[in-house]
Amino acid sequence: MQNVKEYxxxxxxxxxxxxxxxxxxxxxSADPAYNQDVLNTADAVKDSLEKAGCDNVEICETPGYxxxxxxxxxxxxxxxxxxxxxxxxxxxxxxxxWDSPAFEPVIKKTDIHPDGAIFARGxxxxxxxxxxxxxxxEYMTSTGNLPCNVKFMIEGEEEVxxxxxxxxxxxxxxxxxxxxxxxxxxxxxxxxIPSITTGLRGLSYVEVEVTGPNRDLHSGLYGGAVANPxxxxxxxxxxxxxxxxxxxxxxxxxxxxxxxxxxxxxxxxAPFSLQEYKDALDIDDVxxxxxxxxxxxxSIRPTLDVNGIWGGYTGEGAKTVxxxxxxxxxxxxxxxxxxxxxxxxxxxxxFESIAPKSVKVVVTPHHGGQGYVTPIDNIxxxxxxxxxxxxxxxxxxxxxxxxxxxxxxxxxQELKSKTILMGFGLNSDAIHSPNEHFxxxxxxxxxxxxxxxxQYFTELSx
Amino acid sequence: MQNVKEYxxxxxxxxxxxxxxxxxxxxxSADPAYNQDVLNTADAVKDSLEKAGCDNVEICETPGYxxxxxxxxxxxxxxxxxxxxxxxxxxxxxxxxWDSPAFEPVIKKTDIHPDGAIFARGxxxxxxxxxxxxxxxEYMTSTGNLPCNVKFMIEGEEEVxxxxxxxxxxxxxxxxxxxxxxxxxxxxxxxxIPSITTGLRGLSYVEVEVTGPNRDLHSGLYGGAVANPxxxxxxxxxxxxxxxxxxxxxxxxxxxxxxxxxxxxxxxxAPFSLQEYKDALDIDDVxxxxxxxxxxxxSIRPTLDVNGIWGGYTGEGAKTVxxxxxxxxxxxxxxxxxxxxxxxxxxxxxFESIAPKSVKVVVTPHHGGQGYVTPIDNIxxxxxxxxxxxxxxxxxxxxxxxxxxxxxxxxxQELKSKTILMGFGLNSDAIHSPNEHFxxxxxxxxxxxxxxxxQYFTELSx
Numbered sequence: 001m002q003n004v005k006e007y008x009x010x011x012x013x014x015x016x017x018x019x020x021x022x023x024x025x026x027x028x029s030a031d032p033a034y035n036q037d038v039l040n041t042a043d044a045v046k047d048s049l050e051k052a053g054c055d056n057v058e059i060c061e062t063p064g065y066x067x068x069x070x071x072x073x074x075x076x077x078x079x080x081x082x083x084x085x086x087x088x089x090x091x092x093x094x095x096x097x098w099d100s101p102a103f104e105p106v107i108k109k110t111d112i113h114p115d116g117a118i119f120a121r122g123x124x125x126x127x128x129x130x131x132x133x134x135x136x137x138e139y140m141t142s143t144g145n146l147p148c149n150v151k152f153m154i155e156g157e158e159e160v161x162x163x164x165x166x167x168x169x170x171x172x173x174x175x176x177x178x179x180x181x182x183x184x185x186x187x188x189x190x191x192x193i194p195s196i197t198t199g200l201r202g203l204s205y206v207e208v209e210v211t212g213p214n215r216d217l218h219s220g221l222y223g224g225a226v227a228n229p230x231x232x233x234x235x236x237x238x239x240x241x242x243x244x245x246x247x248x249x250x251x252x253x254x255x256x257x258x259x260x261x262x263x264x265x266x267x268x269x270a271p272f273s274l275q276e277y278k279d280a281l282d283i284d285d286v287x288x289x290x291x292x293x294x295x296x297x298x299s300i301r302p303t304l305d306v307n308g309i310w311g312g313y314t315g316e317g318a319k320t321v322x323x324x325x326x327x328x329x330x331x332x333x334x335x336x337x338x339x340x341x342x343x344x345x346x347x348x349x350x351f352e353s354i355a356p357k358s359v360k361v362v363v364t365p366h367h368g369g370q371g372y373v374t375p376i377d378n379i380x381x382x383x384x385x386x387x388x389x390x391x392x393x394x395x396x397x398x399x400x401x402x403x404x405x406x407x408x409x410x411x412x413q414e415l416k417s418k419t420i421l422m423g424f425g426l427n428s429d430a431i432h433s434p435n436e437h438f439x440x441x442x443x444x445x446x447x448x449x450x451x452x453x454x455q456y457f458t459e460l461s462x
Numbered sequence: 463m464q465n466v467k468e469y470x471x472x473x474x475x476x477x478x479x480x481x482x483x484x485x486x487x488x489x490x491s492a493d494p495a496y497n498q499d500v501l502n503t504a505d506a507v508k509d510s511l512e513k514a515g516c517d518n519v520e521i522c523e524t525p526g527y528x529x530x531x532x533x534x535x536x537x538x539x540x541x542x543x544x545x546x547x548x549x550x551x552x553x554x555x556x557x558x559x560w561d562s563p564a565f566e567p568v569i570k571k572t573d574i575h576p577d578g579a580i581f582a583r584g585x586x587x588x589x590x591x592x593x594x595x596x597x598x599x600e601y602m603t604s605t606g607n608l609p610c611n612v613k614f615m616i617e618g619e620e621e622v623x624x625x626x627x628x629x630x631x632x633x634x635x636x637x638x639x640x641x642x643x644x645x646x647x648x649x650x651x652x653x654x655i656p657s658i659t660t661g662l663r664g665l666s667y668v669e670v671e672v673t674g675p676n677r678d679l680h681s682g683l684y685g686g687a688v689a690n691p692x693x694x695x696x697x698x699x700x701x702x703x704x705x706x707x708x709x710x711x712x713x714x715x716x717x718x719x720x721x722x723x724x725x726x727x728x729x730x731x732a733p734f735s736l737q738e739y740k741d742a743l744d745i746d747d748v749x750x751x752x753x754x755x756x757x758x759x760x761s762i763r764p765t766l767d768v769n770g771i772w773g774g775y776t777g778e779g780a781k782t783v784x785x786x787x788x789x790x791x792x793x794x795x796x797x798x799x800x801x802x803x804x805x806x807x808x809x810x811x812x813f814e815s816i817a818p819k820s821v822k823v824v825v826t827p828h829h830g831g832q833g834y835v836t837p838i839d840n841i842x843x844x845x846x847x848x849x850x851x852x853x854x855x856x857x858x859x860x861x862x863x864x865x866x867x868x869x870x871x872x873x874x875q876e877l878k879s880k881t882i883l884m885g886f887g888l889n890s891d892a893i894h895s896p897n898e899h900f901x902x903x904x905x906x907x908x909x910x911x912x913x914x915x916x917q918y919f920t921e922l923s924x
Binding site: 029030031032090091093094097159160161187201203205212213214215216217218219220221222223224225226227228230231232233234235237238239241281282283284285286287288289294295297298301302303305306307308309310311312313314315316317318319320321322323326327328329331333356357358359360366367401402403404427430431432433434435 | 491492493494552553555556559621622623649663665667674675676677678679680681682683684685686687688689690692693694695696697699700701703743744745746747748749750751756757759760763764765767768769770771772773774775776777778779780781782783784785786788789790791793795818819820821822828829863864865866889892893894895896897
């Protein structure tokens, strides 16, 4: 399969330009204003799959945004790889912090990406990483290097909870039948330190509303005598962590799987510089749960973060008002063992219970998903490991990620197959942030590596 | 002076329509977008003063919005009343909570205002109450009932801290020389329980900014390991009150004047129903400093309220992000004895000191002012009291207000004269809130009462 390098060298400009076209469509699933753009992106993905050699490509309707499906079945007796990805992206705001418009991709060199990186919302998460699979398929089909069957399932609601996918999968088990699921929606440690994600955190996302008086009040006439919903909300949120940054919700940790000392020692071997970490974020100190390292805090431990808060007067100048309402969006990252619906219920019950009589509280669950762990002894993981060795020249490190792909747990439950998370992005790619980008080298390296996964997985399946 | 009733009866429709025209101009001083409207309002006030019989009316330029000045000097040997008011208004937002547009005044009957109330931003605070004085002057000049000299000083920055007035007054002491300052920018207990405000709270208004990482981060990849500025801000704000709702800023209470048991007992005589208070605000319980009644909490005790808070993703749907920055607008109401600049410094020092090393904190003072107390034994208060007796038929109750008119303390310091706060609005008029209104009865009653103040003040000055 040596010719994969040549094929990429021949077509790399086209590979990059095709991705740039895809990135120009603002497929923000969280905001109804982009509804048509999301739908247009699904069409673009459909076309790209057909051009790459997929058969039976279709736009599958769902209660929400459609799922793009395509397949290439060369022999029912050969194993089948199901590729999952998503064509929707996070909102771009705060847009004022982007150096170039989020949906006008540009290629710029950076210290970490001397060959240049594509800057645009979705460049890495997940259009860029999803499109690597499309181009890898194009290579395999057009050069006769496809060793097994392949199916693609690309959704448009990953950034808002994959509800329609959860509806679609159980209804299409036969169509989606596979031997392994392959996803590139995670990262690796560094370009010279490839890693494979073996664990994901679950997620529970809620919105809270605190109501005090029935109207905004003059803070002079009422200040001090009436509960201020913003002050109350800050009290309630602050009380969710204790002085050791443990989460105080009763029962929250009951089902958390504690890692053994050995497992934690193994994790600690991954190269990590706290100073570089702090410098990259321009912070003087890290902050987290007592008794755990930074890498443990953001991977094997559950968290509670406020993702947004608002209330009262936030415009120019000053307004002496006591707001009637205050709001917050709060998400909890969960670890294997914690059930997201149970945790959501625990949060709701606790948050309502700590509300003083002077306010009314409403907790609205947004969405969530379970955590997941991939065993490194299965042939999917081994095929991926060998593929990285082939193209990176080193054995990838198994790594727990702090991120969540809630749907992975559902795949295992409904489709009875394991998921392999082959990520080629870097933490510094600023996904979900202004100036998200994806290294050109990483993009092409992914396209080069993926065909080897197919080859080794087919061999190991014999 | 019996003919004041007849004069008002004759001209009331015009009085109301003139006020409605003034209320149509959105003179929001906090928002630069309304710059021209604020200036147009100053011109409208100038015209109204000239029509009412003022001489030497002028638009006095300042570093900010202009101050409208006018006078009617009938005899240098007679006492001089300086009328202060403001033509700027609070922002109208949240506009979606207004039943009718904030700057399209309408008259509607309410339970408390059976003769109808004018609904518009500024109806009561302060265009309506300021304009009572203009119409009272018109009556006195056009019917030969002006018993002394009068000066008007109407500013356009009261809602944003009166900075230009603080610049103007020391530079115009001679022009502003007076024997008493008369202001209608406060309220009374009820239409059948007139009261005169004898105390005002001071104010310190600050904005805080908490910065964590140098960019928004993915809450999965970094959650739990990096300080979330919103969580940190909620902790810091929550810590500003203890479990008894005492403010925890060191030195905050050091100079607070404690009222004697007698004074508190006197205050407690003012009619007040906690149930009605809670019903009017639709709250199940009040909330405030332990050891004080509701009326004490919002008048003789200092407070700390968050007037606005924002950070992270506040749009539709969900965004799993750790924001780089979080903000809050915080105001403290101060009582006599507390110096607002000293308190602002104490807040800044304390707030910066409680910030963990994992974030950076910036505290920006907005504006402030001192509290004030009017002695009830001075002739200004007595003249006001007799005026209310004349038109309401009962003796008004002296009352401390929780609100702030920072400039009052400066008047005493610079102009060496006492301020009398003759308010005709009600707490239920929703100033600073959606659906602000001012009773037509109250508006006309104010016009009727003010001339008696001039009469009695002149007599008592002999």
